[in-house]
Amino acid sequence: MNRPHYILLPVSPVFIAFSLFCAFLLNLLPWGQFVGAPDFVALTLVFWGVHQPRKVGIGTAFFLGLLMDVHDATLLGENALAYTLLSYCAIMIHRRVLWFPLITQAMHVFPLLLMAQSVQLMVRFIVSGKFPGWWYFIESAVAVVLWPFITMILLAPQRRAIDKDHTRPI
Template identity: 85%
Template structure:
């Protein structure tokens, strides 16, 4: 409880849109067949759902899910359903998660991302009858490990001072 609490500047909607666009571009890269590459869009939807629930909500998650469905050539609505549930759960937990240290937040993020992957797995199983191996859930663990870096990187623009005053501690 001795860690400092910073007063953050308001986040720019353009920065949110840019970060989600960059996450979408990272998901478009052809490394989907590698084990352990996280779903960057899901990670950022959780992040912005926790930190800015009024600006990034379920509608944004649904639209990004449809875009990922089109890119992945999966059943239309599979990623949209998973991202919508993920965003809803992140918004439900946002007040609780912000009280915890960063690694405890990552421990909260892992079950959320695993739940979204489980929803995708269930939909794929009912449609195709195929069940992937258990390494399928490694990407949720990798995304949870990336949570501290993501938090540091995306909160950095909000930590800067508007006007530099070396005599005040905030």
């Protein structure tokens, strides 16, 4: 408890929408076909579900899931179901996760991302009967490695001071 806690500025809803839009655009890039490419929309939804549960909720997750279903040409509702459950679980643990350092936060986020991938895999397996292999779950491990970087990037606008005063410690 000796590390400093920063007083964050309120987050702008425009910045939240922009970050979700950028995450969606990152998922549209062609590297999504490679094994281990993280789901940036899921990672951003978990981040905002943990940090701003009143501003990004289950409805936003469902809408983004439908957009990803259309983009991936998967069964309509597959990503929507996974993102909705992911957002719900992130909102449920948001008070606990924020007390921990970034590495421990990543360990709390890892089971959530695995659960979302498991739901997607279960739906795909029920529909097609094909199992993509255990390498399918490496995506969650890559996303957990990116968690500290995503946290630093998305919290950066909130850490700036409104007026610079070099004599003020906060």
